[in-house]
Amino acid sequence: MCPGSGLLKGQLRGGFCLYVSGMACDGERGSGLGNRLRGPVRSVWAKHDRDAEGWLPLWRHMEDSAAVAGLLWDRWLPANVRDLISGALPGGERDGRRLAVWLAGMHDIGKATPAFACQVDQLADVMRAQGLEMKTRRQFGPDRRLAPHGLTGQVLLAQWLEEQHGWSGRQSAQFAVVVGGHHGVMPDHGQLKSLDDRPHLLRTPGPSRAVWQRVQGELMDACADEFGVRDRLAVWRAVKLPQPVQVLLSALVIVADWIASNPDLFPYFPQAAHCTGAERVAAAWQGLRLPEPWSAEEPPQDVGELFGTRFDLPPGAVVRPVQAAAVRLARTMSQPGLVVIEAPMGEGKTEAALAVAEVLAARSGAGGVFFALPTMATGNAMFPRLLDWLKRLPTEEGTRLSALLAHSKAALNDAYADLMRKSAQRIAAVAVDEEDRPWRPADDKRAASAELVAHAWLRGRKKAMLSSFVVGTVDQLLFAGLKSRHLALRHLAVAGKVVVIDEAHAYDTYMSAYLDRVLSWLGAYRVPVVVLSATLPAGRRRQLAEAYAGAESTVSAEEFEAVARTDGYPLLTAVPPGGTPVIECPPASARETSVRLERLDDDFGVLADRLATELEGGGCALVVRNTVNRVLETAKVLRERFGDDAVTVAHSRFIDVDRAAKDADLLARFGPPGKSQERPRGPHVVVASQVAEQSLDVDFDLLVTDLCPVDLLLQRMGRLHRHQRGHNQGDRPHRLRTARCLVTGVDWTGPVPVPVRGSVSVYGAYGLLRSAAVLLEHLDGPRRPVRLPQDISPLVQNAYAEEAAVPPGWAEGMDTARQRHEEHRKDQAERAGTFRLDAVGRPGRPLIGWVAAGVGDADDTRAGRAQVRDSKESLEVVVVQRRADGVLATVDWIAPDKAGLELPQDRPPAPGAARAAAACGLRLPVQFSYAEVMDRAIAELEELYVPAWQVKDSYWLAGQLILVLDGDCQTRLAGFSLRYSPCDGLEVTRD
Template identity: 25%
Template sequence: MTTTEPLAKPSGITFTQHVSGVVDEGQMLTRSLSTTFDKYQRLTGSDLRKRLNGACKFHDDGKKHPQWQSACQRDYDEYLKWHAEYGGSYQDYERACKGQTGRNLLKADIRHEIDSLIQRQKDNFSLPVQVAIGAHHGKLSIRHEDKWKRPVFKGEGEKIWRKFKQHNNQFESHHDFEKALLPHYEYAGVRSYLQVADRRTSAKESGEKLPDPKSFEYKFPHSERRNVQQIVEANWQEDLLLVRAPTGAGKTDSALLWASKQIEAGKAQRLVIAMPTRFTSNALAINVAESLSDTGLYHSSAWHNKFRVAIEEKRIHFKEAQKQHESARQLMTPVTVCTIDHLLMSLTLTREDHHLIAFNLANSCLVIDEADFYDDFTQANILTLLRALHTWKVPVLLMSASLPDSCLSQYRATGYNVNKIFKDESELTRDRCRIRSIREYENISELEGLLNKCISAKSAIIYANTVAKAKQLYDWFEARGITPILYHSRFTEPHKAKKEEELLQKLGRAAWEGKRAEGIAILTQIGEMSVNISADIMVSELCPIDRLIQRAGRLSRFDKEKVGELHVVIPTISGKLYPAPYGTYQRGADWEPNPALIATKERLSVRAYSAATFTDLLNEVYDQPPAQTTRAIVNAEHLRQLFISNWIIGSMTVAKEDDTETTFWRSRDIIGNATVFVEELTQTRFKNWSELNELKNDQSVELPKYLIDKGVKINALYVREITIDDKRDDKPVRVYIAHKGQYNPSIGLAELISDDDFY
């Protein structure tokens, strides 16, 4: 049944219906995100409302091409035949005839968005609008260059491609990074929101109900402001506000209070909170959600943490959860808690949606909660991010209990006018803990006196720097009939969640207030900030002072009258300091300790420590900003190069959704991690990467590649080949699986370890 009106979809949606819907969605965005549109005008001098409206009106003109219409009509006729026999919607048809729907369009050999540009060449659309139309199906990249050169376009598509490429190549090296930032912002605004409007329209045409973007709303929940909250409220107009505040000072509400000031003043559309790791972001997202109902959480395992159980319990529909998860990934939610890696990765522009993430970030205010100052590799990346944020006029609040004075020069170099660190000086001189002993050791047996003291105390926290040492400590207690809580990164996401719940039950605030706190926790670095627990006695392996301050923040955390007892133990091998992971390691060579670790070791003493004395020690250790290694400098240069190379036209390779590295750049100085499934796979064929990732979140851990090689060699791990249907090539994907018995919910994948195995 041929229609006389042009079609927009094989479902029978007409061209007029679809374009009208996209225009309506674009206008909805201008109303709901007015702060963003106003900022765009200020930064670029151009009207994003007008540009977006034009892009929405004309983005699909290429669908009127006879070749496209003919193919779409044939697909529509096939649907009508199916409908006449079986009934049902187009979505039912897609489910019933997987792989068959839209097949004529796939063979039509024409990209409608390219023809849209060809048809409108004489209309003098601005380049940002042209790029938005050309990119709205993600085909403006080197890997799709051939589509612009197809014969059907008679050379006109290639002309437009060359124009875009010439414009893309105006920035030549990473030194042009700052020059490219505002042009990218100008182009990304139209490009990103056209796609949002188009996809929202398509979703609604499929029967989905989508809420409009929500506004940030926050009401301070307490009758009085604590000191750090007074600081951020009094100094919110600082473009980069640096705040040093001890752990437990009320930083979550401080962040929300600061953000409310930025948003009320029209300086930001939303709040983004960047955490050091996904473990810390999980915990913070829960805290933030207590004050704000619409909080997005995004990182590589956020789907499990936020949605899987809710879906299973039917508290949320799968599709709704997908939309919320996607909104968080795109930073579209009023508040998004994510990792710093997610923001850094968006600057690579190696995925089409990175343009949207970066644009939304540019219209946000950002809280960076803690930043490992000893880690020059990550710091170099963060400084690159701050350079971008300064150009985009993004307000930033960086809060930490361990922010040294020497960081000022580094942050000033990003362009921000920052002259001081604001300090929470309440209870500055109150003794927070007392270091009772500092000793070297090589074997666990040398620590028996301290470990027996933990048993006598009935509650204690022990920090080990490596998984190997954490497992040895666990075995020592197990041999004495005591089962401690072991927590490291080598647990599956469901078991991590159970571990955190168990830690809170045993050593959380409620347990202490109810006088039932009891248990021994053995933690690696992931337990430094992620779980709100406390004990009156702590044993910690030596670490840089900024990490030690975080660890000590869990001593007598819920009782200001107590002074916690800290014992620092220094791991050695053959009489030499064993610094893993705080240093540089080359396989077959010795560890080179991080200078901050050595300086901490030299300056720690047996004495009481207050926030003031910890800060003094922090400033002694970091009297100068850590010198950046060549590796860190080159890596950050690669990040800037990726941005300027991909700012209009994408690269040949496309990053996966959860990647935190590319071929030449990494967010962290961790090389060669890979996924290991902890049990046999029940399926070996997956529709797409997302389906595989869902299984990974439930049933896998990450291991360094050298450990995986060891595991395969000793027959602890084996290799399986799986198939992913939407993969570009038909080559199977190799995955690693642990043999039965290698993984245990109590100890994780901790049997397969080496002496230098950490995290």
């Protein structure tokens, strides 16, 4: 304790002492919130550590939080976020910073209430001695839970603004709600009414009430003076704060509070009582070392130079017209906004998106990029590409950029794991999940120029998206439209970035309802968004444009209708925030493919015979099935005909490490010329599920596919003759130099095609019949080939048109299928609305009850993903084996250094063994998603509960469901027999 400080007489239990009045200690001389306060107000506490016998006065925590908010504003918050906040205030940037600092300082004012202060007896006794009488925690009873300090803080601030500064209730609420929501949920009207009915929770009745009121007023007055807002309050009274600004301020206050609440960065008293506030904050910020946001420079005007310096292009590669046009459009938009890029498969949309993102970031002040992809597998494939791009960006010396792979199994991704290892060498890399869990500050080693880091503090479950550059599943974006705790943080994360949404056609009505709501908020935040698709229906294009423009847009319905009527392809659509859509139709590249379609009877023997004929002279065929069971049945038949070595299986029912190896193997053997080194010379067939549709740059000589919606069928066709192999495809087997696609999975013999049952369960009958209908001219008569890319847009638009032509004789079957389809879409939309975030409210409307009746926490778990995807909740397990001696071990067929590692049950496994086991995660198929079967399966899996694996040192396996296979890779679960094969994945049969 500093000499000269006024000490309370005696020592409190636990051995720590308090000062509440008299001279300031040496460390408080000069300016500061503490210097403005005397008497009882100094006894009000904010933090207490029972174990370390430390405490923190409220004024100090308020000062810490305000200082952190100022540093976040100056050094961490992207320019576009600062601009949006500042633009709502008459004093611009200066007002924006002052408001953020003041609200961060005020966030815990609700702790200056008896409902909070009574929680620690010895600290409450000190306050009582200063005239702040209060009941004990027991005496308050259950009523105390009606007064969380965020709620009481909102009420106190609103009262102060209204009583001392003449604000109305509506005017004060739009500012005070930021304080009320600093623990992740804005209070609702019911909570405010309950507290209003219990004033004793705010101030103890009787003589002590005046002391409480004086202390609360002194704290708020001191904050207004210390943080420079007193003379601004009269001006701000007339401000109508937009809801997006309220959200961003709330998120900034949350982040500032979390940092200032970390006792390793901001130690408690008495240990910390000797240092000044400035010294304290400087030391904490140096220890935290948050990477600053990306400050994008305007990229080279020459598009060839831009692409040549940013991407690893093959020799002689030229920028494609779509890529050049997209960059030009991004540069000439009236304001950075939404850019939709529709172009054929293999046209370089990913590179175009990153180039456009760089332009839009430079123009808007965005501080990073979020790349949203449909699946974890596509995210894993994208992450190293993003890192390569980041390494090529021009940056100032010493720049540190934070990067993150955002999905639940990111730590198993080699590229991300390598980034974490490198970061850990410079930073104390400790994963932090919750805001109140301590972590050790970083050391002070200086980073190299343009360092990419997976920052420890930004890897927590709630903070991950705050990294500057993020690759993740689209679920992470859709969560921004889900009423959930700490939603404001997700909004801050996306508001400061350029958002790229890949494979936009892949999302059904349920997911699209969330995506459209998120887009409406992104438009309100003026976030640049890039949407990519090869096969986007015109109606969906219009919906995306309207959602981004927002309900308040002045753009006419006719202008949006023009977006839907456009039939050009490739196609670029730009929508400035609130502005008129701009449409451009650049030419396609010179790459063209004509694909001849044929029917093929749905018979495994017929398929085997046809492939034997087609591949007689060698060649590589891709067979795509709509269900995993059909994949496995097909592979069994084809292996009997061609041999085991000539058939490869790929689907989603492999353990993670095998799935990654499958993708790598496919790329190595069937990837682009010059990159694939092992393309089979003899006949080879890959039998795959939908995993072959997305983000795999593979190239086959022949395609066989089950009938599916036409946009997805075109995606599959994008894997056929994807690259030029010799002049006029002369390096392909002679019979396969013409691209051909055989369509099966349908009984073609009746008046109306009948798709196989599995396909109907996946896609619905209507989408399959619409697909068959638009393909008829390519399947019948002269059988005009499908020309890629010319026919992509016409086929997709005709298949999804509201008033589509019906082939003769199909009317009854089509009407029945359409009715079921519309009922299903209506049901999806209604269910999506249950927890979907409301639309952006009018400026000045407070965010009271913003996420009321929400889902609680939302994260990237199987339960979390089920909230934004219309799919049954699935079970995920970690697969291990039981050796002959009874010991559990990692499976024996993976890499030699990871196979067969012992997993002892009496102690935590070695870290390498635990990680190797965790890499063998597997999602069980739909049979285990039905409630009764799932409950039985969980109960059986939980019989293997290993307490030694649940400790902190064994986080790889903690909380996981373990599926144990025997030496023959078999087991039984919930009435099913399970067999796993590294070649075929998981096979499930009913006992």
